[in-house]
Amino acid sequence: MIKRVLIAVAALAGLGFLAVVGAAYLIGFKQVSAWPPAESVRPVAEKDVSRAERNVQQLEKRMTALLPRGLYIVIDTAANRLYLKEGAKVVREAVISCGSGVVLEEPGGKKRSWVFDTPRGEFSVKSKITNPYWVKPDWAFIEEGEAIPKGLEDRIESGTLGDYALGFGQGYFIHGTLYTRLLGRNVTHGCVRVGDDDLKAVFKAVPIGAKIYIY
């Protein structure tokens, strides 16, 4: 007797669950049938057509005005690729190295830390330097477990940045590298490393003020 009651209760519970799920599906399918909302925009009123057309033309002009003029640089930090572009056309594509994303913490309870990310956003070429030398910042010594020198001359290192460097602000540069076999990997301290030939071509092509988009 108890067994039969239990079976009946289980059956009722199962049926109830199925009924609820069925109701959920009915409501869900009704909503989904309204998606994607293809015709959700109301047509422009007859009398407003010319005004809307003028508005569209104005918006298109404004959008075009936002686009960079002349050559510009686009950097994909995930794929480690640099694109030299003019309009929609890719003039040159280069394999590069971007920031490693590593965090360096200063030992000795000094609480200073650095995140080695390549900054993302819209920048512009602020400086063009031939035969650049590297003024090693504090983190470069901390990372190598060396004492931070007091004199500027002890911080200067030549040859590390290659033949050319393009500065885009806050100490970040697009420059050359000694570690060409690591191009294509995220290994830098935030700068963008480019191979010699590509760097030379990009350096010669872009003027100061050229836009750089890093994403």
Add this chain to the structure above:
Amino acid sequence: MKRTIALAILGAAALVAIGRGAAVDRTALAKTQAALTTEYGQAKDSNFYFVLDVLGRKLELRVRGMVLKSWPLRAMRFWGNPGFAGTVELVRKTTLKAPERIVIKPGDTEEPEPAPAEAAKPAAKGAAAPASPAEFDLEALELKDMPKKFSLDFDNGLRITIKAGAGGSKGLAGTLKDAWHWYIDLPLRNLFGSREGKKISELELTFEQGQEAQAIYWHFFDGIKGIVL
């Protein structure tokens, strides 16, 4: 007489066709105007934004109106309230195992771990070098470390789940879990309302390659704004 009637019918048909054509154009005009207004609102700032074109079946990363990256959708499905289109802002990225940054603390260990630049130094002459740069195991956060399945929660309640179609077998447990979530959990939550009392809007986007999903995780930072068309 017959010719007159035929001409009249043709004329009436032409008028109807012109009228319908004008109506279609006015709808297209309204759509263009709305899309341009919304996009200009985003593009006038220098920030990156995304455009999810549901009907065009693609997700794009843009800046200043330029398409930086475009990811075509392999498949998509949806449950819940369909009124989620418009401008949205990413509130949270959720994944089972979020990538973590490597923290280097020189001096805290007996032998300091080599920094990326050190690891990258050219090998000594005669040393066996790995065949491909991809073989180096670097201390770095790279695209390959990003998850292939994750969720993006937006300020209007929309949740987008991103996954890759060619991500390999999930196993029986994974398949059952996905089936439970999509075919039982979501319909019931949609019926009774979510925990926060908001109507659910859950969109699942499937991309062809795992790298596409990983790139979206990489490029979609918290706070990124976007347009859902």
